[in-house]
Amino acid sequence: MEKTAEQPLVRWPSQGEARVPYRVFAEDEIYRAEQAKIFQGDTWNYVALEVELANAGDFKSTFIGNTPVIVVRESDGEIYAFENRCAHRGALICLENRGTASEFQCVYHAWTYDRKGNLVGVAFEKGVRGQGGMPDSFCKEHHGPRKLRIATLAGLVFASLSEDVPPLEEYLGDDIVGKINRVLFKPLEVIGRFTQVLPNNWKLYAENVRDTYHASLLHLFFTTFNITRLSQAGGVVISESGAHHASASVKTPETTPSTDTAYDAHRSSRDGYRLHDASMLASQDEIGDGIHVQILSVFPGFVLQQIQNCLAVRQIVPQGTDSMDLHWTYIGFADDTPELREMRLKQSNLVGPAGYVSMEDGAIGNFVQRGIAGAHDMESVIELGGFEAKTQDFRATESSIRGFWKAYRAYMGV
Amino acid sequence: MDEMVLTYRLARLNARYARSLAGDRLEEWPGYFEDKCIYRVTTRENHTEGLAGSLIYASSKGMLEDRVQALREANIYERQGYRHLLGMPHIASDDGAVVKAETDFVVIRTMRTGQTDLFASGIYLDTVASTPTGELRLKERVVVCDSSRVDTLLAVPL
Numbered sequence: 001m002e003k004t005a006e007q008p009l010v011r012w013p014s015q016g017e018a019r020v021p022y023r024v025f026a027e028d029e030i031y032r033a034e035q036a037k038i039f040q041g042d043t044w045n046y047v048a049l050e051v052e053l054a055n056a057g058d059f060k061s062t063f064i065g066n067t068p069v070i071v072v073r074e075s076d077g078e079i080y081a082f083e084n085r086c087a088h089r090g091a092l093i094c095l096e097n098r099g100t101a102s103e104f105q106c107v108y109h110a111w112t113y114d115r116k117g118n119l120v121g122v123a124f125e126k127g128v129r130g131q132g133g134m135p136d137s138f139c140k141e142h143h144g145p146r147k148l149r150i151a152t153l154a155g156l157v158f159a160s161l162s163e164d165v166p167p168l169e170e171y172l173g174d175d176i177v178g179k180i181n182r183v184l185f186k187p188l189e190v191i192g193r194f195t196q197v198l199p200n201n202w203k204l205y206a207e208n209v210r211d212t213y214h215a216s217l218l219h220l221f222f223t224t225f226n227i228t229r230l231s232q233a234g235g236v237v238i239s240e241s242g243a244h245h246a247s248a249s250v251k252t253p254e255t256t257p258s259t260d261t262a263y264d265a266h267r268s269s270r271d272g273y274r275l276h277d278a279s280m281l282a283s284q285d286e287i288g289d290g291i292h293v294q295i296l297s298v299f300p301g302f303v304l305q306q307i308q309n310c311l312a313v314r315q316i317v318p319q320g321t322d323s324m325d326l327h328w329t330y331i332g333f334a335d336d337t338p339e340l341r342e343m344r345l346k347q348s349n350l351v352g353p354a355g356y357v358s359m360e361d362g363a364i365g366n367f368v369q370r371g372i373a374g375a376h377d378m379e380s381v382i383e384l385g386g387f388e389a390k391t392q393d394f395r396a397t398e399s400s401i402r403g404f405w406k407a408y409r410a411y412m413g414v
Numbered sequence: 415m416d417e418m419v420l421t422y423r424l425a426r427l428n429a430r431y432a433r434s435l436a437g438d439r440l441e442e443w444p445g446y447f448e449d450k451c452i453y454r455v456t457t458r459e460n461h462t463e464g465l466a467g468s469l470i471y472a473s474s475k476g477m478l479e480d481r482v483q484a485l486r487e488a489n490i491y492e493r494q495g496y497r498h499l500l501g502m503p504h505i506a507s508d509d510g511a512v513v514k515a516e517t518d519f520v521v522i523r524t525m526r527t528g529q530t531d532l533f534a535s536g537i538y539l540d541t542v543a544s545t546p547t548g549e550l551r552l553k554e555r556v557v558v559c560d561s562s563r564v565d566t567l568l569a570v571p572l
Contacts, residue, residue, distance in 0.1 A: 097459075192460045192467015195563040220488035276483075277476030325563070330467040345471045349481075354455065354469040359567035360490050366566065367492075 009033055010414050017242075017402035017409070018387045019379040022372040025201040030412075031321045038300050038411045039065025039318075042165040044151060044158040044172075046302035046315050047071045049329065051155060051188045053079055057100040057115065062327075063317045064159060065301075069148060070094050070104065071157060074115045079152065081159045082117025083145035093145070119144045153177065154184035156304075156313070172298065173239040175391075179246040179296050182287060183306045191330040191344065196353040198326055200365030202301065202318040203408070205326065208361050209297050209314075210400035212236055212247045213384050218364065221356040234291070235393040241410070242389040242403030243299030248291045249395065280346045283308035297400075299407050307357075309340065310347035322369055328352050415513075415544075417505060424503035424515050424542065427550045432498040435570055440485060443571060444478035448543060451475055452554040455572055457562040458536070469559075469568055478571075485569060493526040496533060496570040503540075512553070513542040519557075521572055523565075534572055536560045 009030055013019035024030055039045065045064040048071045052060050059072035061084055068084035070093065086093050086106040093104045093113060103120070104113045112121030119140045127133025148159040151168035158168055169177050198205055208214070234249035275281065283292065286309060296304040301316030315327040328351070332344050351358045372378070382405075385397025389406045392399050408414075415423075427446065434442040447453065455469040472478050501518035508514075516537055523533035541554040557572045 190465065190467075192456065192465045193562065194457065194460075194467075194469060196567075197563050197565045199566060218490060220490075221484065275476070276479045277474045279474075280477060280480065341466070342473075345466055345468065346473065346477075348467060349471055349477075352469050353564035353566070354568035356484050356489060359569065362567040363491050 008414050009412065012409060012414050013379055016387065017389055017405040018381070018383045020382060020405055021377075021379045023376040025204060025369065025372060026321055026376055028321060031318070033412060034318070035065045035067075037413070038408070040067065040161045041411055042160075042162045043300055043411070044160050044165060044168050044298070045300070046156060046298065046313065047081060047159045048079075048157040049155055049188060049190065049313065049331070050079070050152055050157055051190060051334075052098065053157070055100065057102055058098075059094065059101055059104075059115075060098045061094045061096065062315070064148075064161065065318060067161070068092060069159065070117075071150075071159065072101070072115045079150050079157055080116045081148040081150055082113075083148075085145050086111055087119055087143040087145055088122075113144070117145055117147050154180050155188045156180070156184065156302075158298075158302075172244055173241075175237045176239050176244045176246060176296065176298070179237065179248075179294065180304060182289070182291075183294060183296075183304060183311065185287070187334040188331050189334045189336070191332050191341075191348075193330070194328045194352050196326040196328065196358075196362055197319075198324050198362055198365055199322065200324065200369040201321055202316050202324040203404075204365035204368050205316060205324060205361070206297070206300065206404055207401050208365060209295060209303050210245050210247075210404055211398065212395040212400065213398055214364075218360050219357045221350065232395075234293075234395050236391065236395060236397065236400050238389055238391050238400050238403045241299075242406035244297055245400035245403055246294060246296040247395060247400065249293045250290050251292050280349055281308075282343060283347065284340065284343065286340070297404075299404065305351065307350055308347050309343050310351055311344070312348075312351060415508060415510075417508075420505060420508060420513065421503055423548075423550050424505070424513075424517070424540075427542070427552075428500045428503060428517055428538075432500055436495070436497050438495065440482045440570070443482060444475050447475050447478060447552045447555070449475045451478075451552060452556070453478060453552075453571075454555075455557040455559065455568070457559050459562045461556070461558045469564065470571070481571065489569070491567055491569050494569060495524050496572075497522045497524070498572075500538075511543075513540075513544075513550075515540045515542055519572065531565070533565065534559050534561070534568075536572075 010021050047062050048060045053073040056073055056075040061070050069081055070084045071081040073079055084092050084094050088109055088111045091106055091108045093106050110123040114120050125134050148161055151158050232249045236245055236247045238245045292308050294306045303314040305312045311331045313329050317325040330348055332341055350356050382398045382401050385399045389399055389403035431446050453472040499520045504516045506514040506516050518537050521534040524530045536559040539556040542550050543553050544550055
């Protein structure tokens with residue numbers, strides 16, 4: 001039953017985005033509303049890399065929120081996407097992760113779709129020996145899976161079920177578009193794919209990605225090896241809506257571990273720690289602007305990561321209130337030298353389910369999910385850097401997390 | 415090398431490898447490799463497609479030692495233990511100098527809470543060399559997991 005205006009899904013605390021009610025991570029009703037209002041609402045959702053759909057017929061099956069979708073390159077060179085759901089009785093149309101197809105046929109009753117998602121064939125449409133078949137009133141053009149809008153940017157493919165969402169670049173804003181183009185400035189190549197199953201609500205990961213506060217405190221690797229510290233130069237750029245963010249850190253000579261005292265009191269500061277094989281951290285400033293870590297999010301579920309030369313895209317796929325899949329695609333450029341490719345492979349030890357950094361992000365959301373089990377009427381405190389969700393030229397802030405919640409509240413009407 | 419002897423030596427190498435990991439003696443783990451070695455953890459899907467991306471990518475014994483040191487001193491994760499059940503080694507080829515072997519594995523994970531799950535299954539694709547004393551060492555171990563999904567995190571090596 002729909003809640004009335006007097007009974008919102010959740011009553012948001014008066015402090016605004018500086019508080020988040022824990023029930024938003026736990027309740028089925030909220031989860032269902034998110035699917036309708038966010039993932040199927042006026043948002044752009046990452047679905048593929050263009051390089052994964054290089055040739056006519058190349059397809060990928062993936063998800064927008066819960067919704068299974070097929071993304072495919074047509075012979076006209078355009079990319080199309082439609083629900084992976086047969087118009088007949090709702091079965092999945094496509095049962096492969098990736099491949100090349102001239103058309104798609106549902107295995108249940110052999111209804112057939114072209115690469116634009118149009119229903120083009122219905123088995124026994126005219127019946128058998130004049131008997132049975134579809135009524136004369138049945139018109140294939142009136143049936144089919146929902147089609148999605150498609151937009152591409154810098155080799156990324158986004159899709160939307162909304163007719164009303166603004167064009168992708170407008171949705172992102174100039175700052176975020178610039179930060180995406182900054183990293184993905186050449187033709188891409190996929191290096192590997194992994195799925196990390198995170199036993200937590202998808203929004204806890206969305207928070208974690210935007211959380212510049214934790215990076216150098218939870219992740220000892222970053223701090224000790226001077227990859228990123230909050231005392232380094234950098235900052236966070238947040239889109240006007242609050243929805244999207246990009247954080248950057250710049251390695252500066254004055255913040256070497258021996259002279260930086262900002263972390264002296266913290267567990268994560270371990271200057272005596274040295275690698276046996278330091279080649280793992282060797283890097284090139286291939287972009288040439290000195291920014292060695294940039295983490296970028298696009299609301300609701302996309303992350304673009306540059307950690308030195310380790311590049312990846314991450315796609316959040318919610319799996320209920322307390323679980324999500326994180327699809328990692330490690331990327332390089334098509335013109336990588338063997339040396340640069342080897343560098344990317346070595347640095348990839350930092351990320352993914354076994355990553356020196358990312359393994360902790362895999363666990364931390366679950367610690368929250370379990371921690372809040374008995375406290376759905378309580379709320380988290382997100383005040384570092386103030387109460388607003390604005391671009392800031394420092395990183396000791398939770399501004400981008402507040403930005404996420406600002407956008408979330410707007411979409412959800414809470 | 416005589417096939418029966420070689421099979422026995424491979425099985426003994428794997429048994430020791432598994433004992434070190436199950437017994438939380440991670441410091442012994444790099445010792446099963448040659449100094450110049452490759453250790454990778456990947457998935458069947460990546461392996462089949464020829465993609466080099468890996469969950470763990472080590473191209474020296476030093477990187478294996480760093481993995482152990484990070485798990486001991488740097489990384490934060492909930493206490494958990496893995497039990498490796500290894501199949502009988504299959505000798506894929508033996509040209510007298512280099513042996514290629516394949517061994518199926520199953521890893522069961524037990525968490526601090528007591529929750530026990532099948533964590534991973536797959537195959538070790540090994541290139542093995544013999545030391546002057548007749549001990550076998552891994553020149554290369556590519557751990558190919560059957561599934562591309564990893565629950566939460568991979569802490570202990572596979």
